[in-house]
Amino acid sequence: MGEILIGTCSWTDKALVSSGWYPPSRRDAEGRLRHYAEQFPVVEVDATYYAVPSMRNSLLWAERTPPGFRFDVKAFSLLTGHPTRTAALPPDLRGVGRDSGDPGLLDEVWDRFSGALRPLRQAGRLGTVLFQFPPWFTPGTRAEILLHGARKRAAQWPMAVEFRHPDWWRDDHRARTTALLKDLDVAAVAVDTAQDLPTSIPPVTPVASRELAVVRFHGRSTTWGTGSKEDRFRHTYAGGELEEWLPRLTSLAAEVEQLHVLFNNCCADAAVRAAESMTRLLASHGDRRAATG
Template identity: 65%
Template sequence: MSNILVGTCSWTDPALVRSGWYPRGRRDAAGRLRYYAERFPVVEVDSTYYALPRERNSRLWVERTPDGFTFDVKAFSLLTGHPTSRVTLPADWPAELPADNRSEEAMAEAWARFTAGIEPLRAAGRLGSVLFQFPPWLRPGERAEEFLAATARRTRGWPVAVEFRHPDWWRGANAETTRALLAGHGMAAVAVDMNQSLPSALPPCAPVTRSRLSVVRFHGRSAAWGRGSKEDRFRYAYSDDELVEWLPRLRALADRAEEVHVLFNNCCADAAVRAAEAMTRLLGADAYGAPAVMR
């Protein structure tokens, strides 16, 4: 059984639903997830970045997928240092704890609710990782290291993956420092594929910082990354030749990590699922097969 799991960064993206990839009769909430899980062994839950996860939803996700199916969950924006609007918080969020002041009390509330929301996935053995995608203004330095250490304390015992958005984390001599920092906290480094001609591009390095897990996220190679609409940023269809470039690196990661998650984030129409299907085909026996069909 191979240890490379290939999937996408959403199964509910409106553009995917409109694309026609889901067949008739499988377009409701339960049908979409079951159909997706028949074809891929892993998915990233991106909705938990925009709103705190709910235990009920996590339980339904477990019920609607076969044993062995894996969920990577994106950390809520308040926990990663991104701006968080009051309207994204639950209706019963305490009025005295506005999200924008990031008080100790507000952060404790957010952490408690996020932890409870993903507990059904963890309890069922379905939680592959919690992805902390830090903002581009978090650059290497003492303040960032303190924030990372605080995150590590809050997530002790969790399978955590970290994606930095500021390229200096992985440039030149900083790369080894970053690798050691994540390894010291027991966090998996996230490698990315993106347009390398942009000033904000992260180098496509793929270090293993946690023996249990390595993660690679394919953002597409749009020149509009960092600007324009979401569709502009993520509109990109990978060719087989571009995916083949990554095969040696993915196999090298699989030799060093117990599990490798390969996730496509070019979520425009059906581009991500098509790229995931192509990568699975190109990896062949190296890719984890699709789970058994749910009945």
């Protein structure tokens, strides 16, 4: 049975910071991370999707967390084909005439992103790099070529892939998707979302890597995929909604060395409360491998 690490998809989200979850004495940058790492053993770094991270931040994150803590780092938007604002690029890469299709720009961003993660990797804190592909990234030859290209560039990283188009995990394509990810040696990301929408991702739990599997709980808002961030992820998980995942999680953990369970319903303290509840449920379910901070 693999180790189950439970956490959230951010520790710096403004709604969480203002919710009162952090003690008054620990609301500066260092205090928040140290407090979070005392409660949970894993966190997703969401900010790296919006801006290229810095080596300095990676060094600080490693220094402020204990051995065994893991950061799952979300790939910068440009690396997964999402629209990327010029203002999101490092200042010296915002030259006139440069856009997201510039091969030289893409090469430089890959190099900087990789370099920034090095301190986390050297400190044993890097869990995986999460490549979340956009809803228009559909199954097919072109997508598979792009995935192979991304894996080649990220050969030195542990890598996980989340698809936002449901066809990747529908019954008629699931086996091919799993085989593709196994061939790439990347972890598959399972998701929990509302299931009554055209864009709903099936709640399947494929295993593509024996080292790691990831499950991300996005909440069950019926506006998932549209509207504001608060609309998309506003959801408070009920006990029964979490309990239905217990057999899936224990089954996954039986096939991998480590399972990361991350809550992305990031409105106020809903994500940390859901993570706490899932930790208790797994413990009462008899799985003593569910780790806390």
